[in-house]
Amino acid sequence: MIPSQSTKIIYLGDGTTTSFPFNFKYSAGDDVKVAIYEVATDTTTVLERDYFVDTNANIVKYPGYPPGEEPALSDQPEPLPSGYKLVIYRETPITQEVDLGRKYPLSTLEKMVDKAILISQELAEKLGRAFIVEKGSDLTPRELVDELKENTAQAISSASAAAISENNAGNSATAAYNSAVDAADSKDRAEDILADIEAAAETVGGVATVYDPNKQYEKANQVMVENGDTYRCIEPSFGEYPPTSGKWVLTATGKKDTFERDEDDDLVPCRFAQASDLWSIDNDEDICPRHIA
Template structure:
């Protein structure tokens, strides 16, 4: 008899729900020497009971074919495991007596038993936690350390699960925020499109208002020209009465008042050019005023006598009255031109107060520090619209409005004098130019 293999365990076998017979290949003396352990899916082990949970069939010849098979009463379930080993008692049942029989079979069986006991211990030690032979570490401390590490690992795993759940929540919140952001972006795009359409509409309205303002300014300029013609005719009438000095002086003063009224008319035209809300009405009234200005004033003119002779006192008095009427008519015409700029009549002094339009932005476009005149070609180089020149010294500040179209420059008031030469600004610095919007 002998033990030719160091193997003392069979398995573990994994259940499939149908298999019930499992082999083992190590030597035992009896069926009761076999130990069967079953573990569930969670790793919890149960030592099965022979005759109740399983039966053992040993091979007939344990020397040449050691081992046998274990047959479960119920097939091993899916996911569960089965291990087979021996569990011989740590006993030595052989007794040798003095002068008794010495049988080799009994001696071999005893030695085989001792070998099997050693293999059982070796199998158990093989599953134990061990330290190196040269280590000074206490195995018990190692076990405690391992359990502590396991507990810490479990805690870390729980923390990781919590963090993962929090991350999942954050990801969901981020996805929701992204969805809201996408919806907000779509809404912003629609608002931008609407704003662009509104801006285009406003731009068209501003261009139309600028056109009406330019027309009103042109009509006002025509009215001022008619007033100047009336003034000229009054002056000619005064010159023809060389002996009526007092009447001539009165006529000159009246003409000066008419010129002042013309200046107010020009300023009103400048205000009309900047008044977007009243531009259309101003253009209409300016046109009517221009028509009124074209009415001949021959009724007030002193017609030359084809047969000159010395004037009598009565004739001089009549001529003086005629001059006075002519000058008064010129003043009335000039005041009429002021009133037709925007429908507002002059006060007792011939002045008209007009509210300026409300601009939301003034953009700086040019600046010069030169004291002398600076000529600028602005038509075609600057955008069309309303512009404001602001200049002079602290003691003598001035500001003048002018408008640009695609092909012309309009200085307001029209009597800009040397402020413009053709389509070029000709202005004395220093000054700055702002575009009004």
């Protein structure tokens, strides 16, 4: 006769208690199992050692050992602390080993018991494929399923958010790379412009030399051609005539007034006169038209 349906009992750890009684029926002492449930992580650890089932008093001792087999205190675990539960439960092998013989009605009775065992074995197989809450957990199976669904939805949402973040991070990295390339290009352009300015600063305002077609000119060099116009070199040049070359830029136009009046109001060459488009000085230092000079 087994009047109670209880198959387990649970105790909360308090850091001091080491004896835990139980009152459910069992076939053999080995059928009484002990596990520790951690509330914070919802995990159960089935004990293989450090507990003792007293079948005379129906008490589980944890930590506990058969009389005379106690290890040193340093090798024993501490009493179960708070935040943990001690679960004492029954796990009976689903077998039927009693043979009632062949006399009537014993064979009929034995078939009844055998059928119950067959059903129990089938149920055990089904349970092996089912969701089961941890021993010691306060969750119901329905709550466990709902929790799993919620966790799955959160995991999918988090994965989606992570993918979006990763994509945004990739875009940001690409943008940062492009910005770095643009910045490097801008830096190079700025350095080139600065070099031009510095080179020009060394020559602009100085005296321009007469253009020599047999001379190598570098950037920012200044020359004057025969009509008095001055040019600045913007690219290294050798033999390129400034007025017709893209390697030179016009910086000043020569004087067109090659001649001026002196104190007596006579026409004389300008003090800093340059050749004019129309007039020049011949070998006798006379003023004459340029085309016959």
